[in-house]
Amino acid sequence: MVGIDDVARRAGVSTATVSRALSGRGHVAAATRERVEEAAAELGYVVSASASSLATGRMRNIGVVVPFLNRWFYTSVLEGAQRRLMQYGYDLTLYNLSGASNERSTVFEQFLLRQRVDAVIAVSLELSAEEVDSLHALGKPLVGVGGPIRGVPTVSIDDVGVTRLATEHLLSLGHTVIGHIGGDVDAEMSFHMPTNRRHGWEDALREAGLEPRPELYFPAVFTMESGYVAAKQMLGDPRLRPTAVVVASDEMAIGVILAARDMGLDVPRDLSVVGIDDHELAPFFGLTTVAQFPEQQGERAVELLMRELDQSREDEPANLQLPFELIVRSSTSRPRPEREPRD
Amino acid sequence: MVGIDDVARRAGVSTATVSRALSGRGHVAAATRERVEEAAAELGYVVSASASSLATGRMRNIGVVVPFLNRWFYTSVLEGAQRRLMQYGYDLTLYNLSGASNERSTVFEQFLLRQRVDAVIAVSLELSAEEVDSLHALGKPLVGVGGPIRGVPTVSIDDVGVTRLATEHLLSLGHTVIGHIGGDVDAEMSFHMPTNRRHGWEDALREAGLEPRPELYFPAVFTMESGYVAAKQMLGDPRLRPTAVVVASDEMAIGVILAARDMGLDVPRDLSVVGIDDHELAPFFGLTTVAQFPEQQGERAVELLMRELDQSREDEPANLQLPFELIVRSSTSRPRPEREPRD
DNA sequence: CACGCCGCCGCAAGCGCTTCCATTCCCCGC
DNA sequence: GCGGGGAATGGAAGCGCTTGCGGCGGCGTG
Incomplete structure (x- = not known):
C-alpha cells in the first residue's frame, strides 16, 4: 500500500509538504505542488480516509436516514443529496429504517453515534427530543427534510400552500364540489x-x-391502491357527487384516475383530479x-449542512421553504355543465 | 469527547483490556468485561471509527454502486443489502451513477479508491476490466448483482429461464401467438x-x-410509458394479432395493460400479459x-462479500443463481376461442 | 511437590495522516 | 546595507485506537 511518505520520497519533499500540496491547505510553491501531484499520480496514491479522519476529526461523510426506500419522494431527495454531497467531496451513508422492528434504535445507538458521520440528514422523520439531543451532544449538525423538527433547520415545502394551490386551481375552473383524499394521520410517520x-x-x-x-374528505395511505379504494368509496356514494378531487400525492391520484375509469367516469369530463408531487x-x-x-430539497439540505459544518457558526436554524408549482395537464377541466344543477 | 482511556480509568483496567472487552477479541475475564461494559455505558462511550479503522485497516463500510435510484429493482436490492449489512455491523455508503455526466469516473477515482470502503457491490453495472482491476489491486472484494461481471462473483437470476417460464405459462394456457416486449439492448447499461x-x-x-x-418482438426501455407505446404498436398492427405477450418487466407490462384497455381490449380475455419482477x-x-x-439478491450479495472479507480465502467466484417464481394473477387466461382461427 | 501451560492483563509500538512550531531564505522598504 | 516580514519547507507530536509481546498467577499433570 503506497503511503504519504512514498510520495514524499519520490517528490523529494517532506510528508508535511505532500499533505499541504495535496489538500490545498497552507502555502506550497507551485512547482513543488506540481512535483508532488505528479509523484502521487505515478504511484497511484490516495490518502487513507481513516488516517486523515483521525488526524482532522472530520469523516467527510454524512448520514442520511430515511423511513422507506421504495418511495419516489425518498429516492428523489436521496438522489439530490447524493449529487451535491459528491460535489463537496463527501460520502453518503444510508440508513433505512424500514427494515426489522428495532432498527430505529439500532441506527441511532450503534451507527449514527458511532462517529462515522459528520452530520445527519433526516428525511420525513419525526425525531424524538432525545434523538436530536444525542446527536447534538456529539456536536453533529442535523437537518431535516420534509417536515419541521423541533430546533433543527429544515427544508420543506409549505404543505398547506400546496393543497391550497391545487384547490384554487379547481375553484378557478368553476368547481364547487371538491373532495379531498389525503394521508391518514396515524398511518404515516x-x-x-x-x-x-x-x-x-x-x-x-x-x-x-x-x-x-x-x-368529502377520505383518508388513505400514500399508495396507488389506497387512492383507488378511497376514490371508489367517494365516487360510489350517491350523496356526494364531487366534480373534482384534490389528492395529497400523485400515486394516490393515479389510483383515483384508475378508479374513475373503472367506474365508467371520464377524467376530466366527469371528474377533475389534481395530485401533488409531479411523480415520474x-x-x-x-x-x-x-x-x-424533492431532488432540490435534498440538495438544499446538503448546502445547509455544509454551511453549518464549515462556519460552525450559530445562525438561527433557517427553515427553508422551497418553491412548488402547479403543472396543468389533462386531468383537470371545467366541470360538465349538465352535472351541475343550476343555482 | 470521551475516549478509551476514560473508560479504562473508570473500570480500573488498561486501555488494552477495554479494547479487548468491547470488541470481543482476546481473552477477558467475564467479571472484567462486565465492569468495562458498565463503565462504557455510563460514559456513553463509542469507539472512534477512524481510529479503529486506522489501527485495524478495516473500515466496516461497504460501497454500493447503482446506476439509478428511482427504480424499484435497485431500491429493493439496496434495501436488502442494507438490512443485512446492518446485521453485520457494517455501514452502506451509496454511490449513484445517474447524476452528472462524469460521475462514473469520479466515483471510481475519487471515492471507491479512497480507502473508504472495504468492498463494493455493483448493482446491474457492467464494469470495465480496468475498473475491476483497480478495485482488486487495492485488495477490495467486489461482487455484482443482476448480471455477470468478468471474474467477479455475482448474484443474479437466470434471465433466460425467467422469460422461458413466463412463455411456457402462456403456452400451457393454449396461446400460440405470443409477442414479446423487451429491453432495448442499447438503451440499458x-x-x-x-x-x-x-x-x-x-x-x-x-x-x-x-x-x-x-x-412479434418490440424493443422498449424499462418504463411504463415505453411499454404502453410498444403495446400500442404491437396491438395496432392488424397483421400480428397476438393473444398474449410476455413483457420483460412489470412496469412495462402495466403500460401494456393500460394500452390494451385504451384500445378497447379486455385483459385477459383479448390479451394475456405476463410481466417479470413482481413489482409492488x-x-x-x-x-x-x-x-x-431483489431484496434477497441484495442480502445474498452481502453474505458473499462477508465470506470473502472474513476468510480472505480464494474460493472460486461462486456465481449465485437465485430462484424465481411464477405468480398467476388475473392478467392471463386461455385465449378466446373465436379469435383463434381453427387450424 | 514441582514444572509447565494457559488464561488474563498491561506495556508500548505502531496505524498514516495533519498541523503546530521552528527554520531558512528571499524580497522589500527605509 | 540592514532589519523585518512573509513565503516555503521540515521536524515531530499527536489523533484514538488495536495488538504483539511478555509477565504473572493458578491449576492440572507426572
Whole structure:
C-alpha cells in the first residue's frame, strides 16, 4: 500500500509538504505542488480516509436516514443529496429504517453515534427530543427534510400552500364540489403533513365562500391502491357527487384516475383530479399536479449542512421553504355543465 | 469527547483490556468485561471509527454502486443489502451513477479508491476490466448483482429461464401467438439481460414447436410509458394479432395493460400479459408475473462479500443463481376461442 | 511437590495522516 | 546595507485506537 511518505520520497519533499500540496491547505510553491501531484499520480496514491479522519476529526461523510426506500419522494431527495454531497467531496451513508422492528434504535445507538458521520440528514422523520439531543451532544449538525423538527433547520415545502394551490386551481375552473383524499394521520410517520394538506384544501374552500364538507374528505395511505379504494368509496356514494378531487400525492391520484375509469367516469369530463408531487408517472397519466422538487430539497439540505459544518457558526436554524408549482395537464377541466344543477 | 482511556480509568483496567472487552477479541475475564461494559455505558462511550479503522485497516463500510435510484429493482436490492449489512455491523455508503455526466469516473477515482470502503457491490453495472482491476489491486472484494461481471462473483437470476417460464405459462394456457416486449439492448447499461430475456421467449416457443416471429418482438426501455407505446404498436398492427405477450418487466407490462384497455381490449380475455419482477404495483393491476426477489439478491450479495472479507480465502467466484417464481394473477387466461382461427 | 501451560492483563509500538512550531531564505522598504 | 516580514519547507507530536509481546498467577499433570 503506497503511503504519504512514498510520495514524499519520490517528490523529494517532506510528508508535511505532500499533505499541504495535496489538500490545498497552507502555502506550497507551485512547482513543488506540481512535483508532488505528479509523484502521487505515478504511484497511484490516495490518502487513507481513516488516517486523515483521525488526524482532522472530520469523516467527510454524512448520514442520511430515511423511513422507506421504495418511495419516489425518498429516492428523489436521496438522489439530490447524493449529487451535491459528491460535489463537496463527501460520502453518503444510508440508513433505512424500514427494515426489522428495532432498527430505529439500532441506527441511532450503534451507527449514527458511532462517529462515522459528520452530520445527519433526516428525511420525513419525526425525531424524538432525545434523538436530536444525542446527536447534538456529539456536536453533529442535523437537518431535516420534509417536515419541521423541533430546533433543527429544515427544508420543506409549505404543505398547506400546496393543497391550497391545487384547490384554487379547481375553484378557478368553476368547481364547487371538491373532495379531498389525503394521508391518514396515524398511518404515516411524517409529522403533520397530512393534516396540513387537509387544511390547505379547507382554507381555499373557505376563502371561496364554501364550507368544506367533512364527508368529502377520505383518508388513505400514500399508495396507488389506497387512492383507488378511497376514490371508489367517494365516487360510489350517491350523496356526494364531487366534480373534482384534490389528492395529497400523485400515486394516490393515479389510483383515483384508475378508479374513475373503472367506474365508467371520464377524467376530466366527469371528474377533475389534481395530485401533488409531479411523480415520474404523472406525465404518463396526464395528471395535473402541484410539483414539489424533492431532488432540490435534498440538495438544499446538503448546502445547509455544509454551511453549518464549515462556519460552525450559530445562525438561527433557517427553515427553508422551497418553491412548488402547479403543472396543468389533462386531468383537470371545467366541470360538465349538465352535472351541475343550476343555482 | 470521551475516549478509551476514560473508560479504562473508570473500570480500573488498561486501555488494552477495554479494547479487548468491547470488541470481543482476546481473552477477558467475564467479571472484567462486565465492569468495562458498565463503565462504557455510563460514559456513553463509542469507539472512534477512524481510529479503529486506522489501527485495524478495516473500515466496516461497504460501497454500493447503482446506476439509478428511482427504480424499484435497485431500491429493493439496496434495501436488502442494507438490512443485512446492518446485521453485520457494517455501514452502506451509496454511490449513484445517474447524476452528472462524469460521475462514473469520479466515483471510481475519487471515492471507491479512497480507502473508504472495504468492498463494493455493483448493482446491474457492467464494469470495465480496468475498473475491476483497480478495485482488486487495492485488495477490495467486489461482487455484482443482476448480471455477470468478468471474474467477479455475482448474484443474479437466470434471465433466460425467467422469460422461458413466463412463455411456457402462456403456452400451457393454449396461446400460440405470443409477442414479446423487451429491453432495448442499447438503451440499458445492464449487460445482456434484455437479450437473454428475449432468448428465453424464443427458446420456449421453439420447444413448443413454434418458430418465434421477429416481428412479434418490440424493443422498449424499462418504463411504463415505453411499454404502453410498444403495446400500442404491437396491438395496432392488424397483421400480428397476438393473444398474449410476455413483457420483460412489470412496469412495462402495466403500460401494456393500460394500452390494451385504451384500445378497447379486455385483459385477459383479448390479451394475456405476463410481466417479470413482481413489482409492488403488480397485485394492484392483477398482473401475472415471474417474481424475482431483489431484496434477497441484495442480502445474498452481502453474505458473499462477508465470506470473502472474513476468510480472505480464494474460493472460486461462486456465481449465485437465485430462484424465481411464477405468480398467476388475473392478467392471463386461455385465449378466446373465436379469435383463434381453427387450424 | 514441582514444572509447565494457559488464561488474563498491561506495556508500548505502531496505524498514516495533519498541523503546530521552528527554520531558512528571499524580497522589500527605509 | 540592514532589519523585518512573509513565503516555503521540515521536524515531530499527536489523533484514538488495536495488538504483539511478555509477565504473572493458578491449576492440572507426572
